[in-house]
Amino acid sequence: xxxxxxxxxxxxxxxxxxxxxxxxxxxxxxxxxxxxxxxxxxxxxxxxxxxxxxxxxxxxxxxxxxxxxxxxxxxxxxxxxxxxxxxxxxxxxxxxxxxxxxxxxxxxxxxxxxxxxxxxxxxxxxxxxxxxxxxxxxxxxxxxxxxxxxxxxxxxxxxxxxxxxxxxxxxxxxxxxxxxxxxxxxxxxxxxxxxxxxxxxxxxxxxxxxxxxxxxxxxxxxxxxxxxxxxxxxxxxxxxxxxxxxxxxxxxxxxxxxxxxxxxxxxxxxxxxxxxxxxxxxxxxxxxxxxxxxxxxxxxxxxxxxxxxxxxxxxxxxxxxxxxxxxxxxxxxxxxxx
Amino acid sequence: xxxxxxxxxxxxxxxxxxxxxxxxxxxxxxxxxxxxxxxxxxxxxxxxxxxxxxxxxxxxxxxxxxxxxxxxxxxxxxxxxxxxxxxxxxxxxxxxxxxxxxxxxxxxxxxxxxxxxxxxxxxxxxxxxxxxxxxxxxxxxxxxxxxxxxxxxxxxxxxxxxxxxxxxxxxxxxxxxxxxxxxxxxxxxxxxxxxxxxxxxxxxxxxxxxxxxxxxxxxxxxxxxxxxxxxxxxxxxxxxxxxxxxxxxxxxxxxxxxxxxxxxxxxxxxxxxxxxxxxxxxxxxxxxxxxxxxxxxxxxxxxxxxxxxxxxxxxxxxxxxxxxxxxxxxxxxxxxxxxxxxxxxxxxxxxxxxxxxxxxxxxxxxxxxxxxxxxxxxxxxxxxxxxxxxxxxxxxxxxxxxxxxxxxxxxxxxxxxxxxxxxxxxxxxxxxxxxxxxxxxxxxxxxxxxxxxxxxxxxxxxxxxxxxxxxxxxxxxxxxxxxxxxxxxxxxxxxxxxxxxxxxxxxxxxxxxxxxxxxxxxxxxxxxxxxxxxxxxxxxxxxxxxxxxxxxxxxxxxxxxxxxxxxxxxxxxxxxxxxxxxxxxxxxxxxxxxxxxxxxxxxxxxxxxxxxxxxxxxxxxxxxxxxxxxxxxxxxxxxxxxxxxxxxxxxxxxxx
Numbered sequence: 004x005x006x007x008x009x010x011x012x013x014x015x016x017x018x019x020x021x022x023x024x025x026x027x028x029x030x031x032x033x034x035x036x037x038x039x040x041x042x043x044x045x046x047x048x049x050x051x052x053x054x055x056x057x058x059x060x061x062x063x064x065x066x067x068x069x070x071x072x073x074x075x076x077x078x079x080x081x082x083x084x085x086x087x088x089x090x091x092x093x094x095x096x097x098x099x100x101x102x103x104x105x106x107x108x109x110x111x112x113x114x115x116x117x118x119x120x121x122x123x124x125x126x127x128x129x130x131x132x133x134x135x136x137x138x139x140x141x142x143x144x145x146x147x148x149x150x151x152x153x154x155x156x157x158x159x160x161x162x163x164x165x166x167x168x169x170x171x172x173x174x175x176x177x178x179x180x181x182x183x184x185x186x187x188x189x190x191x192x193x194x195x196x197x198x199x200x201x202x203x204x205x206x207x208x209x210x211x212x213x214x215x216x217x218x219x220x221x222x223x224x225x226x227x228x229x230x231x232x233x234x235x236x237x238x239x240x241x242x243x244x245x246x247x248x249x250x251x252x253x254x255x256x257x258x259x260x261x262x263x264x265x266x267x268x269x270x271x272x273x274x275x276x277x278x279x280x281x282x283x284x285x286x287x288x289x290x291x292x293x294x295x296x297x298x299x300x301x302x303x304x305x306x307x308x309x310x311x312x313x314x315x316x317x318x319x320x321x322x323x324x325x326x327x328x329x330x331x332x333x334x335x336x337x338x339x340x341x
Numbered sequence: 342x343x344x345x346x347x348x349x350x351x352x353x354x355x356x357x358x359x360x361x362x363x364x365x366x367x368x369x370x371x372x373x374x375x376x377x378x379x380x381x382x383x384x385x386x387x388x389x390x391x392x393x394x395x396x397x398x399x400x401x402x403x404x405x406x407x408x409x410x411x412x413x414x415x416x417x418x419x420x421x422x423x424x425x426x427x428x429x430x431x432x433x434x435x436x437x438x439x440x441x442x443x444x445x446x447x448x449x450x451x452x453x454x455x456x457x458x459x460x461x462x463x464x465x466x467x468x469x470x471x472x473x474x475x476x477x478x479x480x481x482x483x484x485x486x487x488x489x490x491x492x493x494x495x496x497x498x499x500x501x502x503x504x505x506x507x508x509x510x511x512x513x514x515x516x517x518x519x520x521x522x523x524x525x526x527x528x529x530x531x532x533x534x535x536x537x538x539x540x541x542x543x544x545x546x547x548x549x550x551x552x553x554x555x556x557x558x559x560x561x562x563x564x565x566x567x568x569x570x571x572x573x574x575x576x577x578x579x580x581x582x583x584x585x586x587x588x589x590x591x592x593x594x595x596x597x598x599x600x601x602x603x604x605x606x607x608x609x610x611x612x613x614x615x616x617x618x619x620x621x622x623x624x625x626x627x628x629x630x631x632x633x634x635x636x637x638x639x640x641x642x643x644x645x646x647x648x649x650x651x652x653x654x655x656x657x658x659x660x661x662x663x664x665x666x667x668x669x670x671x672x673x674x675x676x677x678x679x680x681x682x683x684x685x686x687x688x689x690x691x692x693x694x695x696x697x698x699x700x701x702x703x704x705x706x707x708x709x710x711x712x713x714x715x716x717x718x719x720x721x722x723x724x725x726x727x728x729x730x731x732x733x734x735x736x737x738x739x740x741x742x743x744x745x746x747x748x749x750x751x752x753x754x755x756x757x758x759x760x761x762x763x764x765x766x767x768x769x770x771x772x773x774x775x776x777x778x779x780x781x782x783x784x785x786x787x788x789x790x791x792x793x794x795x796x797x798x799x800x801x802x803x804x805x806x807x808x809x810x811x812x813x814x815x816x817x818x819x820x821x822x823x824x825x826x827x828x829x830x831x832x833x834x835x836x837x838x839x840x841x842x843x844x845x846x847x848x849x850x851x852x853x854x855x856x857x858x859x860x861x862x863x864x865x866x867x868x869x870x871x872x873x874x875x876x877x878x879x880x881x882x883x884x885x886x887x888x889x890x891x892x893x894x895x896x897x898x899x900x901x902x903x904x905x906x907x908x909x910x911x912x913x914x915x916x917x918x919x920x921x922x923x924x925x926x927x928x929x930x931x932x933x934x935x936x937x938x939x940x941x942x943x944x945x946x947x948x949x950x951x952x953x954x955x956x957x958x959x960x961x962x963x964x965x966x967x968x969x970x971x972x973x974x975x976x977x978x979x980x981x982x983x984x985x986x987x988x989x990x991x992x993x994x995x996x997x
Binding site (some may be wrong): 263279282 | 832
């Protein structure tokens with residue numbers, strides 16, 4: 004995540020929200036090990052059983068504790084993003100069961116716990132209604148990334164795989180991703196529900212593991228004010244897959260460590276060879292990895308090498324494994340501004 | 342010991358003696374059927390298991406295997422064979438076999454096809470399959486136990502054709518298991534033993550070994566020699582593959598690369614490969630060799646990749662692709678993969694030229710003719726070495742492909758090009774591949790890839806220019822680079838392609854700078870007098886301003902959306918930004934003008950930028966280390982320029 008902060012003239016805000024203990028945890032008499040200093044936007048994690056060790060401290064751009072409602076978080080964090088007219092991304096990231104959906108989709112009762120997504124819809128349509136002399140076009144698209152494949156959750160054939168393409172003017176886009184015009188909050192919500200249902204169908208039919216898929220819901224806004232220029236904006240709501248690495252049965256006994264685990268199939272020979280190649284001025288044949296080229300998750304390219312002989316090898320900016328940064332007790336919501 | 346003790350206890354011993362020879366065929370048949378069932382469950386049925394019950398079939402298979410184990414133990418009991426007791430036949434001490442033993446597994450023990458040997462192998466095989474089953478179902482300790490039991494059983498036997506496959510495969514599995522526990526050296530031990538067993542077996546025997554599935558197969562279902570060899574060799578190919586991974590994890594990259602190379606080689610020889618996949622792997626391996634400067638191996642890999650990729654067949658025509666979705670996908674797939682191989686070739690040519698340049702250049706970056714002579718002499722010796730090298734290097738292919746691969750190798754050199762003719766031949770090969778790669782990776786659709794290819798093409802020109810003696814022609818090569826990159830830079834969306842645009846701006850700035858220096862050098866050579874003619878001055882200034890313009894564009898790209906230059910430069914942009922400032926300063930001071938006002942303006946701009954460099958490095962001392970030479974020169978200029986400006990001011994005043 005700290006890499007994201009250095010994306011040239013872009014900036015990232017990282018906000019953390021802590022959920023309360025759930026029923027199962029209460030039944031097991033679990034203790035809260037996380038505490039917050041809201042003023043300073045700091046989190047403290049105690050090590051259970053280690054009384055003399057000071058708690059670990061982490062600082063963020065925003066902190067929200069168990070008793071704070073979605074409404075407050077939305078007003079402080081998401082509202083200004085939706086307000087601004089340039090492309091914005093909003094990520095929700097965390098372990099399965101950490102409460103991402105609660106924050107993003109929310110519940111209808113009480114009203115203060117309505118999720119970020121429905122709030123964003125309302126916000127947008129309120130603004131549209133207030134604007135005078137301008138025509139707005141609001142469209143939605145919804146895609147899923149699973150197993151490095153992209154699918155249209157609102158398309159006629161949700162099994163069809165879509166391609167990621169680049170255009171010099173438009174940037175990165177998903178070819179043939181369907182766009183649906185929406186005129187109201189209600190329509191937005193129906194569309195997102197339809198997408199959700201298609202996602203769920205996929206899990207049962209194709210034996211997918213829901214905790215391993217990412218989804219991106221995008222609201223495209225276009226505006227023409229009379230004879231003036233057209234502006235367009237996009238709001239991306241990203242639901243990232245669970246950050247944990249699970250064995251098939253969720254067994255926590257002996258975990259095979261990813262790094263030194265031997266790959267059994269010769270089909271991975273290419274990966275083994277690629278891992279040996281180190282150094283500049285080489286080309287590694289395409290590995291079919293959508294996530295590594297998606298504009299929201301990866302910066303594009305890298306800065307020019309300095310001239311003359313004294314060259315420092317400039318590393319390609321990458322999204323290193325998020326689990327290295329996130330501890331398992333937190334539910335993280337990353338809001339990135341481009 | 343828990344798992345196996347449990348198994349032993351659960352085996353009910355029948356009172357009568359059941360001699361192996363008198364085991365009736367129906368009982369044996371039952372065992373064989375169970376085994377086939379277990380295999381089927383493990384390999385086929387298990388694929389249909391739901392995500393929430395993923396090991397259903399494998400648990401069933403495990404039960405069957407346990408039953409087989411019991412039955413075998415019963416037969417054994419019937420014959421008076423107890424665990425640990427037994428017939429004559431040298432038994433080695435049953436100590437815990439750990440990290441790969443190099444004992445004489447070939448010398449001592451039961452012969453593989455003696456009754457005792459067969460019994461051991463059969464039981465060992467069941468332990469093997471139980472072991473694998475446990476590992477698959479995430480019960481590593483139990484898995485390890487069974488696999489070690491298998492090892493112990495085999496300990497009593499001599500390596501021979503009925504059991505060598507088991508000897509090797511159990512070690513493969515133990516290698517996998519220990520690697521998964523991050524005990525890489527232990528894994529290495531088992532796998533290296535497997536390797537030496539294979540090598541010795543092939544040297545001393547080599548007959549088609551029994552495949553493990555045959556222990557419980559009916560007479561009519563035994564495999565052909567051909568099939569046996571195929572499976573055995575595949576098992577060893579996996580040993581090579583696993584060792585490659587282990588060496589990689591141990592940081593022994595060179596060894597890992599050799600084992601990857603061997604794996605690829607075997608796949609070809611044994612005809613166990615998919616053409617395109619193999620070709621891409623070979624092309625990727627070539628990149629490893631290239632970054633290590635091993636061009637002969639790199640060229641061989643790439644040539645093999647080209648030949649084998651052709652085996653994947655013809656690209657379906659556009660018409661065929663439009664009618665049929667499968668054909669369309671196939672066309673896309675083939676074209677893309679071949680374009681990727683082309684890109685690997687481009688890197689080969691580029692790296693070869695760049696490394697040759699490093700060998701030949703003097704301390705100001707020009708071709709050193711003495712070095713050139715020296716290297717040419719040395720090369721005559723090298724060519725003899727090349728022949729020997731080939732033989733010892735791992736060659737790819739089978740009878741049909743050896744020649745085709747060689748014919749592609751002949752088209753490009755693998756030794757450093759030492760003069761323009763040689764450099765040009767390498768350049769042209771690279772350029773051909775650029776054309777091929779660009780044909781697939783078009784701008785609309787593959788912006789990043791397309792631009793990377795153009796950057797490579799530009800770099801090819803740059804390297805070739807080094808070898809070109811004629812300054813005019815050299816300049817033309819740089820012009821080609823500008824023509825290629827300039828339009829692109831301006832067409833790209835500034836927000837989405839920020840990083841790429843920065844690279845292009847920097848490269849354009851440097852290229853224009855290079856051209857400016859060449860123009861000046863040319864003019865100085867031609868003219869006897871000091872002064873340059875107007876035309877040359879105009880040309881010079883144009884190139885000078887263009888260079889400054891792009892350096893400035895680069896600097897502007899670092900500004901915030903409000904247009905503010907950053908107070909503090911991030912690590913990744915520190916050196917380029919300071920160098921850009923330095924160059925802008927220098928370029929401004931070199932612009933030629935007769936107007937004193939213009940001269941003054943240029944000198945002031947120049948001073949401003951030199952000052953920035955000096956002041957930034959004062960405020961951020963660690964930055965100075967990144968730009969030592971530039972800082973030193975900047976300090977000098979900050980001292981000298983004000984004097985020059987004052988003199989100019991004075992002259993202007995006195996003229997007025």
